[in-house]
Amino acid sequence: MASAREEERRALARDLHDGPAQSMAAALFGVDMAISALDRAPAAARDELLRGRELLRDALDDLRALMAGLRPRLLEERGLLAALQALAGMTPLWGPTVSIEGRAFGDRDRLPADIELAIYRIAQEAVSNARRHGAANRVTIVIEQRPGTASLEIADDGQGFPPRRIGPTAGRGQGLPGMRERADILGGEFLIDSTPGRGTRIVVTIPLPMAGAGSKEVEQ
Numbered sequence: 422m423a424s425a426r427e428e429e430r431r432a433l434a435r436d437l438h439d440g441p442a443q444s445m446a447a448a449l450f451g452v453d454m455a456i457s458a459l460d461r462a463p464a465a466a467r468d469e470l471l472r473g474r475e476l477l478r479d480a481l482d483d484l485r486a487l488m489a490g491l492r493p494r495l496l497e498e499r500g501l502l503a504a505l506q507a508l509a510g511m512t513p514l515w516g517p518t519v520s521i522e523g524r525a526f527g528d529r530d531r532l533p534a535d536i537e538l539a540i541y542r543i544a545q546e547a548v549s550n551a552r553r554h555g556a557a558n559r560v561t562i563v564i565e566q567r568p569g570t571a572s573l574e575i576a577d578d579g580q581g582f583p584p585r586r587i588g589p590t591a592g593r594g595q596g597l598p599g600m601r602e603r604a605d606i607l608g609g610e611f612l613i614d615s616t617p618g619r620g621t622r623i624v625v626t627i628p629l630p631m632a633g634a635g636s637k638e639v640e641q
Contacts, residue, residue, distance in 0.1 A: 436483075436549070444480035448473040501537045505544055505562060512548060517557045517577065519548060524565040532571055536627055539603040540564065540573050546596045547575040547623050555579020555621060566629075573625040581615045600625075 455469035496504035502523040509519035531537070544562055551557035557579030565572045597613070600623075604611040609627035 435553075440483035441480040444476045444483065448476040448480070451476070496537060496541055497534075500531050501540060501564060504537075504541050505564065508541075508545060508548065509562070512552075512560075517548070517552055517560050517579075519560045519562060522561070522563045524563070532566070533630060536571055536607060536629070539607055539609075539627065540571065540625065543600045543603055543623070543625055544573060544575060546600050547577075550596060551575075551577035551579050551621070555581065557620065569629055571627050571629055573627075574622070576620060576622040578620045581617045581620050583615075583617055 451469045451473035455466040455473070458466040458469065495507050502521070505521050505523075509521050512519045532540075548560055548562075551560045555577055557577035560575065560577045563572075563574045565574075601611040604625050604627060607627050609625055612624045613621065614624075615621040
């Protein structure tokens, strides 16, 4: 999982840079402007401070969303569907509208912990890609448990990309190798279908262990 964790670190660094870091830098610039304008233009200084306050509120919302994604407590306590629904609830703050559909999932249908975490991380990265690279407005996530398998399908209405860019080493800037690796480690299948102007569709199928078989420990 080394490369997958490295991809996550890069993705987190990008999210911090593009979200909270930029908001806080803009807020700091506004505060400096307000300080310099206090004596000569108090009204303008007040406007800058109010703008800085809104930027800091936005940065706090972004940080809370990132923190929730780093340690998905709901995943441990209530399972995959609840965690994905929470992820969908946070995205309007910073990205596309996400809808979730779960089939045969719930408190009595928990998957092994390593499989739940892998599916959650893949969905999380796919939603981030849809916002960052695809400029998508909508993302649909369907998770389904069938006899012997768990499947995840993520479809967006974003920009998509040419089929020739799809391959085992494609999309390094988009976290695709890490997503593929998570599926591979669990013996799963990872498929991407994307067309310019027609969005992207990702399908992941992971075999479930037989009853009584143990699960692997997976790092977050």
